[in-house]
Structure formats: structure tokens, C-alpha cells
Amino acid sequence: MHAVDRTAMPRVVVTGMGAISALGHDAHAHWRALLAGQSGIAALDHPRAAELRVKIAAQVRAFEPARHVDDRTLPLLDRVSQFALLAAREAVTAAGWDPETTPGPRIAVIIGTGIGGETSRDDECRKLYAEGAARVHPFSIVRAMASAPASHVASACHAMGPVFAVTSACASSNHAIAQAVLLLRAGVVDVAVTGGAEASMSYSVLRAWEAMRVLADDTCRPFCAQRKGLVLGEGAGMFVLESATHAAARGATPLAELAGIGMSSDAGDIVAPSADGSAAAMRAALADAGMRPSDVDHINAHGTGTVANDVTETRAIHDAFGTHAARIAVTSTKSMHGHALGAAGALELVATLGALRDGIVPPTANFLDRDGACDLDIVTGGARRMAVRAALSNSFAFGGLNAVLAVRRA
Amino acid sequence: MNDDVESRVLDIVARQSGKDRAAVTTETTLKDLGVDSLEAIEMVFEIEEAFGVQLADDQARDGTETLQGLVDAVHIALAHAGHAAGPARAA
Structure with a gap:
């Protein structure tokens, strides 16, 4: 294997994290539920649930986006961007980092998503094909584009450096975080807000997963003899990654090294x-x-x-x-x-x-x-x-x- | 009527697997035909479409069951749906 001299490259540390999932609306709630072995899998909450064979899912519950996003911005945001924004804000706050203290071009935002603003896309398609609508909402594109979560997070944290989405289906988050690590090591940026977001439980996507016959109808039992398949989930996880020197210069305590x-x-x-x-x-x-x-x-x-x-x-x-x-x-x-x-x-x-x-x-x-x-x-x-x-x-x-x-x- | 279901199922299996129809019998398994798991899912979908029925999620999952199992599953699903031979939508 090709040996890389890492001694010359900056070490990358994680200084903050945020999350929203079926287990809670912040990283602490997510983590406490995991430690308690508490499953977020429950009966599928969807307007057409009665017609679907998918009966269970791990959905973000009791989420009120209007509590987190102002009236002018909210219409622009698909659920996936709402999740990304909430988790990113939490990560930035947890890192004790004021983005205004870092030059904008030295900040990256790289966010993984499998599909982007799927429920917005599905809603507009339904209006068009099923209801015979003559036009779709003018925000359809900006809601649905896979890079929308990255753009909204960039606006929220003043990121003017490399900002983009990464997509590799179920590995999107890890590929996104890997890109952030590489940019930090290369010295292109000092801070990266990175992670992944998904909110894809539209009627058509649920139907598509049914057709693949990989969904469990009871619950998710990994590595267990009785496992029957996967259970769909949604949410977002975001991290503030920094070069160790940037973190040290501002007196931040790293959570861990992303080694x-x-x-x-x-x-x-x-x-x-x-x-x-x-x-x-x-x-x-x-x-x-x-x-x-x-x-x-x-x-x-x-x-x-x-x-x-x-x-x-x-x-x-x-x-x-x-x-x-x-x-x-x-x-x-x-x-x-x-x-x-x-x-x-x-x-x-x-x-x-x-x-x-x-x-x-x-x-x-x-x-x-x-x-x-x-x-x-x-x-x-x-x-x-x-x-x-x-x-x-x-x-x-x-x-x-x-x-x-x-x-x-x- | 039963024979009709059987031959239609075997026709679909032969067409989807690209095998000679004569090589496809109720004693054949999907494994024998070299059908992988994704192809098997597509085959079950084509059968569901042809008969207008819903088959179990794990139908043909490991590919070792004979095609008689698939034919039986279609018969049971048709009986459930309350008709002997389903709407020939895509047959």
C-alpha cells in the first residue's frame, strides 16, 4: 500500500456535533436514546400509510420547522434542508465557534444526501400528473436540488469556500466527511461543516423501497438470526471539523480526532x-x-x-x-x-x-x-x-x- | 386454468432469464437458471404485474426453491384475490 507522509499534514479534529433523528431533535437526545437501547421505529406516519405495505419507519416526530426557521426562509426549504440546518446550527453552537471569526473563504460546507429534496419533488409531481395541475411551485427546483442543504448551511455559517453536496446512496455522509477531511489536510480550508441529511419518505420512494423487497415488516434486527431486512429512517447529523491548529488557536476542546x-x-x-x-x-x-x-x-x-x-x-x-x-x-x-x-x-x-x-x-x-x-x-x-x-x-x-x-x- | 397459470409463470421466467423455454420446468430453480437476487426480484415483479397479484416479500429470495413454489404462490394469491386467472395486464 502507498505510504503517505501524514506528519506534514494538519491533523483534523471534531469540535462540535448536531443531530436530528427518530430518537430526538438534538445530538444529546439521539445519544441518550441509543445508550438506553430505545428504538425510534414505529408505525409509519404518512397520509397514504393505509395503502402502503411499508408499515414501520424511524421518522423524525413532532418536528415543527416554523419554530426553527423564519417565515421568509421556510418556504424555500424542503424537509431535508430543515434537518440539515437544525443539526448544523447545533454543531456550530456545540463547537463554541463563531463563524464570523474565521474568513468566509476558509470555511467549507460539504453535505451528503442520497436524494435531496424528495418530498418536495414528489408533491409537485403529484400535482402535475395526478391532479392535472398546469404549473408547479416556483420554488420546486431550489427545494429539490440535492445541494440545497449545503447552500442553506453555508448561508447560515458564512461559508464562502468550497460548498457542495456529495451523493453515494447510503455512504453519502461518510464520503462527504471524507472530502472535508481531505480539504482540511490540504490546507484549502480551516473549518468544515460536514455531515449528511435525508428526508426521502415520499409516497413514490416508499413504493420503490417496497418493490426492492428489502424492508423488514417487524423491526430492524441487525446481525440477528431473525433479521428480515432494513427499516427506513431519516434525519441529519452535522459536525464541525477543524485543523487541530485552528481549534487550538481559538481554545476549542476537540471531541475527537478524525484520524x-x-x-x-x-x-x-x-x-x-x-x-x-x-x-x-x-x-x-x-x-x-x-x-x-x-x-x-x-x-x-x-x-x-x-x-x-x-x-x-x-x-x-x-x-x-x-x-x-x-x-x-x-x-x-x-x-x-x-x-x-x-x-x-x-x-x-x-x-x-x-x-x-x-x-x-x-x-x-x-x-x-x-x-x-x-x-x-x-x-x-x-x-x-x-x-x-x-x-x-x-x-x-x-x-x-x-x-x-x-x-x-x- | 391451473396449467395456464403454470405456463404463463414459466414463460415469464424463461423470458426474464433469457433461457430457452424448454429448459424451464416446475422442477427448475432460479439458481439453476443463473438468476441472481436482483433479477429474481424483477422476475417476481413481472409475475405480479402479469397476474395482478401481490406475492410475499421473500418470494424467491434465496433462489433454491423450485419454480413449482412460485407457481403455487401465484395460485394462492389468485385465490386470495377471488379469481382464478388474474387480469392479463402485461402477460
Whole structure:
């Protein structure tokens, strides 16, 4: 493997995080629910729920956007941008960072999303095709464009440097965060607000997921013998990443070091995951972070709860970690916040950073019996108190797109 | 009527898998035909469209069941829907 001299590059630290998910409207609520093993999966709340075969989802509940966004801005925002904005504001506040103190061109915003403003697009299409409307809303484009969350977050935090969206289906968040890390290391910017957002539960997308026959009808049970598939989720997770020198200069206390990124592509099947591709991304993240396999105490797995993913990911972890695989506490928090698709990696990084900070790994909820084909130390039953020196967060998307983040104590 | 369902299901399987119709019988499995999981999902969709029925999510999931299982599932779904041979929408 090509050895990179990282000593010359700035270290990247996380100084703030924010989240909104089925578990709560801020990172603290999200994290507390995960530790309690509390699942956000419930009966699907949708105007056409009665017609759908999808009966359950992990949805953001009791969300009142008008409480967070002014009257003039609100009509411009799809639900996905509302989530992104709320989580980004929380991350910035938590970082104790006043964006006005950093030159705008030195700030990046990079946000992952699988599909962007889907419910706005679906609403306008329904009016057009089903109701015979002659015109659609003039804000249709600005609501639906996949880069809208990045633009709104950029406006909110005065970011005038590189601002764009990253899309790689269920790995969008991790790919976005990886781009932010690369820009910080390259010295292009000093601060990046990055993460992922998704709000894709439109009637047509729900129908499309039904057609793929990968949804569980009971609940999400990753790595468990009785697992039946994934459960859709939504939300956003956002982070303030800084060069360690920028953070130190303003007296910020880092939550963690974002030590390594690993990206790979299976270049194979459009849906079936590959253990080789997943293992390659984990190895790349370790190498990039300068970590040995034995440094890793915890993995927040992709763990979708589908038959194929969980077995393949198990094999990949064994391939990447060898004998140390058995000593890694593995969990899938998708059992609680659902599969938030383009926001998944970000919601899971909140959990991974929480585990690192508090020394406690959340459980994989809804777990019944072990599956012999998923022979890992899956944390079940309740949260496990343990020292976490370093951890990985895995995302493996349809289309064979893999992105893994490695974090360690700052 | 039953034979009609069977031959229509097997026609769809042959067409979707690109195999010779003669090679496709009720004893064949999707695995035998080299059909992967995504192709199997599409095949079940084509069958649902042709008969106007809804089949179980895990129908044909592992591909090791014989096509008789798929034919039986269509019969059961049609009986459920209260008609012997569904609307031939896309057959």
C-alpha cells in the first residue's frame, strides 16, 4: 500500500456535533436514546400509510420547522434542508465557534444526501400528473436540488469556500466527511461543516423501497438470526471539523480526532455487497489513520439488518482485522435510528464519537438470537461500558460504494 | 386454468432469464437458471404485474426453491384475490 507522509499534514479534529433523528431533535437526545437501547421505529406516519405495505419507519416526530426557521426562509426549504440546518446550527453552537471569526473563504460546507429534496419533488409531481395541475411551485427546483442543504448551511455559517453536496446512496455522509477531511489536510480550508441529511419518505420512494423487497415488516434486527431486512429512517447529523491548529488557536476542546478515511468501490454488482470492497475500505481507513488493527476497540457497523449485508460485513471485518476481529465491540445503531440512507453515516458518527467520549458502546437493539454467520462480538442487551481508544464507522452503499471513518481520542 | 397459470409463470421466467423455454420446468430453480437476487426480484415483479397479484416479500429470495413454489404462490394469491386467472395486464 502507498505510504503517505501524514506528519506534514494538519491533523483534523471534531469540535462540535448536531443531530436530528427518530430518537430526538438534538445530538444529546439521539445519544441518550441509543445508550438506553430505545428504538425510534414505529408505525409509519404518512397520509397514504393505509395503502402502503411499508408499515414501520424511524421518522423524525413532532418536528415543527416554523419554530426553527423564519417565515421568509421556510418556504424555500424542503424537509431535508430543515434537518440539515437544525443539526448544523447545533454543531456550530456545540463547537463554541463563531463563524464570523474565521474568513468566509476558509470555511467549507460539504453535505451528503442520497436524494435531496424528495418530498418536495414528489408533491409537485403529484400535482402535475395526478391532479392535472398546469404549473408547479416556483420554488420546486431550489427545494429539490440535492445541494440545497449545503447552500442553506453555508448561508447560515458564512461559508464562502468550497460548498457542495456529495451523493453515494447510503455512504453519502461518510464520503462527504471524507472530502472535508481531505480539504482540511490540504490546507484549502480551516473549518468544515460536514455531515449528511435525508428526508426521502415520499409516497413514490416508499413504493420503490417496497418493490426492492428489502424492508423488514417487524423491526430492524441487525446481525440477528431473525433479521428480515432494513427499516427506513431519516434525519441529519452535522459536525464541525477543524485543523487541530485552528481549534487550538481559538481554545476549542476537540471531541475527537478524525484520524482516517477509507474509500473503495466494489466495481461489481449494483446491489450485492462485496466483502473484499468493504474490507478494502476498512484497511484504507486504518492505514490512513496510521492505526494498527489492534488499536480499534469498537466498530459502528453498516449493519442494515438485511440478510446479505450483515453476513458480508462480518466476513469483511474478519478479513480486515484478522484475529483481533473477535475483540472488537461491534454494534449497529440502525436498530434504533433506522436506515437514514444519505444521513446514516452522520447519525452513526454521532454514536461513534459518543462511544469514544463517554467510554460506552450502545447496544444493537431488537436482538433475539445470534446468527452463526455473524460471528462477531455484537453488543446486545444493553450498552457496554468499556474503554474505546479508537473506533471505525462503516458505510457500504448500493452500487458498491464504501466509505469508512476512523476516529480516536484527541 | 391451473396449467395456464403454470405456463404463463414459466414463460415469464424463461423470458426474464433469457433461457430457452424448454429448459424451464416446475422442477427448475432460479439458481439453476443463473438468476441472481436482483433479477429474481424483477422476475417476481413481472409475475405480479402479469397476474395482478401481490406475492410475499421473500418470494424467491434465496433462489433454491423450485419454480413449482412460485407457481403455487401465484395460485394462492389468485385465490386470495377471488379469481382464478388474474387480469392479463402485461402477460
